[in-house]
Amino acid sequence: MVYYYRHPGQKKRRLDLAEDVLPWSPTFMEAYEVARNADAKPIEIGAKRTVQGTVNAALIGYYASGAFAALAPTTRSNRRAILESFRNDHGDKRVASMHGVALQNIIKGKTPAAQLNWRKAMRGFVDYCLAHKPVKANPLSEVKLTKLKTKDWHTWESSECAQFEEHHQLGSRARLAYELLLQAGQSRRDVVMMGRQHIRNGIMTTEDGCAI
Known part of the structure; x- marks a missing residue:
């Protein structure tokens, strides 16, 4: 492949x-x-999308900043996708004109999870703008997110674990996921990214090489 x-x-x-x-x-x-x-x-200086003071120009500066480069590759990719959507709709507008009401209208209709991801992506961009002075006040401080409804998760009893183990034998995909979640002590997000690259000298390790 x-x-x-x-x-x-x-x-x-x-x-x-x-x-x-x-x-x-x-x-x-x-x-x-x-x-x-x-x-x-290379971006041509003076092109319409890089007019100084616009959202386009500010985003180009943010992408080239150390703060953006310091993000993990997957985080950069995810946040850039959100910021590029914002650029497509508002790139030619003055970045100094960003205000809370406009940003609140942008997230209206998004799911609570999408709103949270959007704010995370925008926070780094807004912090960059505040540091470089095109924006004097933080417009995100006025944005209110829809609360994410959560529910309690039932913690399995030992009898339920035994029932699952009896039904899903060793070697099955379900049993592998179960054992990783139960034994590795990693978060759900980290478990789904685990693979053969984490087996070193017959020992399961984390990304930084520590034994699990």
């Missing part, structure tokens, strides 16, 4: 990966970043 990266309007570029490398692993994301940066084109 091979993977390709294609930026809109450009030719696809094959990721330089071994066959056993899994998507979203550190090795995969490193190759992804190389392919994406290889296709990056």
